[in-house]
Amino acid sequence: MTRPVALAATRSAPLHTPPGPDEARQFAHTVRAIVARHARPDRRLPDPWRPGAAVSDADAALDDALREAGWDELGTDVQLLPLAAPAAAELGRAFATLAPVDRLLGGALCVDGLARYAEEGGELVEPRAGLLLRASVGRPELLPYTDALGVCTVSGLREPELPAAGPRMAAWCAASTGYLAGLAEESLRLALEHARSRHAFGGPLTALEPVQQSLADAATLVDGLTLLTGAQPGADALAHAGEAAERAVAICMQVTGALGFTLELPLQRAYRRGRSARSWADAVLAAWERPAR
Amino acid sequence: MVSLSEITSDADRFAARLAAQLCDDPANRFQGMPSDGDSRLGYEVMGREGWIGPHWPVALGGRGLDPLVTLAVEERFGYHWLPLSGYLLSVKTIGNVLLGHASDSLAERLLPEIAAGRLVFCQGFSEPEAGSDLAALRTTARLDGDRYIVSGHKLWTSSAALADWIYLAVRTDPDASRPHRGISVLVADMRSPGIELREIETVGGGALYEVFLTDVEVPADQLVGEPNGGWRVLMSTLDHERVTSEKVGVVLRVLDDIEAALGRAPLELRRLRGEAEAARLLGRRAACLLAEGRPAAAAASMAKLSISLLVRRTAETGTRLLGPRALIERGPDSIGEGRLAALTRASAGSTVAGGAAEIQRRVIARQGLGCAA
Numbered sequence: 001m002t003r004p005v006a007l008a009a010t011r012s013a014p015l016h017t018p019p020g021p022d023e024a025r026q027f028a029h030t031v032r033a034i035v036a037r038h039a040r041p042d043r044r045l046p047d048p049w050r051p052g053a054a055v056s057d058a059d060a061a062l063d064d065a066l067r068e069a070g071w072d073e074l075g076t077d078v079q080l081l082p083l084a085a086p087a088a089a090e091l092g093r094a095f096a097t098l099a100p101v102d103r104l105l106g107g108a109l110c111v112d113g114l115a116r117y118a119e120e121g122g123e124l125v126e127p128r129a130g131l132l133l134r135a136s137v138g139r140p141e142l143l144p145y146t147d148a149l150g151v152c153t154v155s156g157l158r159e160p161e162l163p164a165a166g167p168r169m170a171a172w173c174a175a176s177t178g179y180l181a182g183l184a185e186e187s188l189r190l191a192l193e194h195a196r197s198r199h200a201f202g203g204p205l206t207a208l209e210p211v212q213q214s215l216a217d218a219a220t221l222v223d224g225l226t227l228l229t230g231a232q233p234g235a236d237a238l239a240h241a242g243e244a245a246e247r248a249v250a251i252c253m254q255v256t257g258a259l260g261f262t263l264e265l266p267l268q269r270a271y272r273r274g275r276s277a278r279s280w281a282d283a284v285l286a287a288w289e290r291p292a293r
Numbered sequence: 294m295v296s297l298s299e300i301t302s303d304a305d306r307f308a309a310r311l312a313a314q315l316c317d318d319p320a321n322r323f324q325g326m327p328s329d330g331d332s333r334l335g336y337e338v339m340g341r342e343g344w345i346g347p348h349w350p351v352a353l354g355g356r357g358l359d360p361l362v363t364l365a366v367e368e369r370f371g372y373h374w375l376p377l378s379g380y381l382l383s384v385k386t387i388g389n390v391l392l393g394h395a396s397d398s399l400a401e402r403l404l405p406e407i408a409a410g411r412l413v414f415c416q417g418f419s420e421p422e423a424g425s426d427l428a429a430l431r432t433t434a435r436l437d438g439d440r441y442i443v444s445g446h447k448l449w450t451s452s453a454a455l456a457d458w459i460y461l462a463v464r465t466d467p468d469a470s471r472p473h474r475g476i477s478v479l480v481a482d483m484r485s486p487g488i489e490l491r492e493i494e495t496v497g498g499g500a501l502y503e504v505f506l507t508d509v510e511v512p513a514d515q516l517v518g519e520p521n522g523g524w525r526v527l528m529s530t531l532d533h534e535r536v537t538s539e540k541v542g543v544v545l546r547v548l549d550d551i552e553a554a555l556g557r558a559p560l561e562l563r564r565l566r567g568e569a570e571a572a573r574l575l576g577r578r579a580a581c582l583l584a585e586g587r588p589a590a591a592a593a594s595m596a597k598l599s600i601s602l603l604v605r606r607t608a609e610t611g612t613r614l615l616g617p618r619a620l621i622e623r624g625p626d627s628i629g630e631g632r633l634a635a636l637t638r639a640s641a642g643s644t645v646a647g648g649a650a651e652i653q654r655r656v657i658a659r660q661g662l663g664c665a666a
Contacts, residue, residue: 192662240564
């Protein structure tokens with residue numbers, strides 16, 4: 001098995017030189033290899049979610065491997081910003097946990113009185129009015145939620161600010177955009193695979209004009225997101241990415257018909273994750289921009 | 294070497310100055326989007342000051358710069374709402390195709406004139422029985438000695454009243470085994486005897502034209518590409534036509550207008566800005582593929598589809614956020630000197646002109662995703 005390339009080892013230039021596209025690709029490749037090592041034989045990461053479940057897909061082993069590869073530096077070293085989105089796209093493509101993306105903020109994400117991926121004894125980070133406020137997590141009581149984000153309610157965040165809020169938010173926005181791009185890209189791949197193999201009316205679904213029209217819309221959204229991933233996406237890009245990924249995945253669900261609606265196929269994970277990630281991203285962006293009282 | 298950001302800034306200053314120069318002419322305002330408007334003066338100034346075809350070879354009147362420079366320049370033209378219909382046809386679409394497909398002598402004759410802002414083209418593609426189904430075109434061109442005799446009826450032709458020349462899709466072999474195999478492309482002087490126009494006003498505020506061609510004589514050396522090999526040229530033409538970076542500028546300008554009127558930047562507007570960035574990148578990708586001579590149909594259709602839908606969403610969002618005020622077309626109460634109202638009218642055509650959205654999706658699915666025909 002290929003040993004993951006640690007982030008420091010990908011830096012061939014002096015530290016003051018921003019990484020180029022090759023380094024971004026190399027680190028993304030490292031993340032892809034880490035994700036593959038943690039996947040099951042069917043190449044999927046485990047999905048603990050069932051309707052009504054209060055669960056988290058946080059993966060300590062995956063976290064550790066990413067940390068060892070230098071993932072956490074993405075949140076603190078502004079020079080590494082170009083690496084964040086392409087690397088996070090690999091997590092999205094695998095329908096992996098979003099916890100590493102949130103960790104770029106410096107703790108578990110909290111917004112609008114809810115936190116995700118909070119761990120007992122860990123730290124919460126709340127974006128608000130251009131700041132990152134932090135607090136300690138008590139004993140999180142997970143809520144039944146549409147996605148395995150380990151969501152719980154929190155209250156009373158009035159703690160000191162985390163330093164370097166701007167760079168951390170920039171990294172989180174880029175990584176979130178990349179994650180959504182990867183999620184949408186893989187969803188389209190699954191939908192195309194289905195549409196090519198499933199036959200109806202004497203040919204594959206891909207020969208049906210309405211299906212072609214839908215897939216073209218999804219592909220245009222996905223290609224736009226993929227290109228954004230390579231262009232250091234900021235807050236505006238994330239605002240678009242949430243909606244675009246949600247729309248693209250919804251089209252893919254439609255193309256896969258009843259099969260896509262079942263828990264046996266992975267596309268429903270992307271459907272739930274796209275919707276949840278978009279609503280959290282919108283809430284974070286609104287809170288970040290909200291004027292201080 | 295001048296950087297892209299420097300030349301973009303120069304283009305921005307030039308476009309702002311030209312827009313101010315043209316704004317007192319009622320014919321240059323409120324048409325809809327810049328692609329609905331025309332100005333001979335504006336076109337001449339662009340050519341005179343070196344802003345036409347910056348990526349064309351110096352020998353053909355260009356500046357030999359990167360194609361992405363032209364894309365950035367056109368975005369600034371759109372942002373400043375310059376009347377661009379004739380420019381987009383002559384330069385972005387037909388000029389670029391002539392560069393790749395015209396004979397050397399024809400390119401040397403026409404391109405420097407276009408680059409100098411002295412020659413405007415219109416494009417005769419659609420016909421009453423051939424719109425999205427372009428291969429169904431019926432206009433004929435019969436070779437007679439050293440000239441073609443052209444007869445037919447073109448429709449939805451922009452800038453025909455302004456144009457000096459017309460770029461024509463014609464049927465040269467009516468007996469070809471498949472419809473698209475008997476098509477050729479000709480260029481003709483609009484002053485040729487036998488050409489008549491009829492104006493059709495549009496909700497966008499600009500005009501389209503019917504072009505009636507009756508036994509029009511066109512010298513045979515004004516053929517673009519091979520005889521009966523015009524389909525390839527036409528497809529290349531459509532690829533160039535579908536990269537519409539000026540519309541990215543249009544959207545960004547109207548978003549600025551809406552934001553200024555609201556006094557804030559709600560998430561909906563930020564989302565549209567992100568979408569505009571995605572559309573810009575899709576356009577750049579297609580332009581790079583075209584410049585490298587690589588297959589670009591699906592990429593160009595993605596660029597076209599993304600910006601067409603964004604134009605509509607921008608108009609819809611602006612109208613929803615600003616209410617009835619959004620539709621005031623002139624005066625101090627209008628939004629962005631009437632640009633939002635104009636865009637609202639013109640946006641209905643954004644998913645039709647240059648190839649309907651359904652056609653773009655078909656190209657993407659079949660040529661980009663490998664879906665069966």
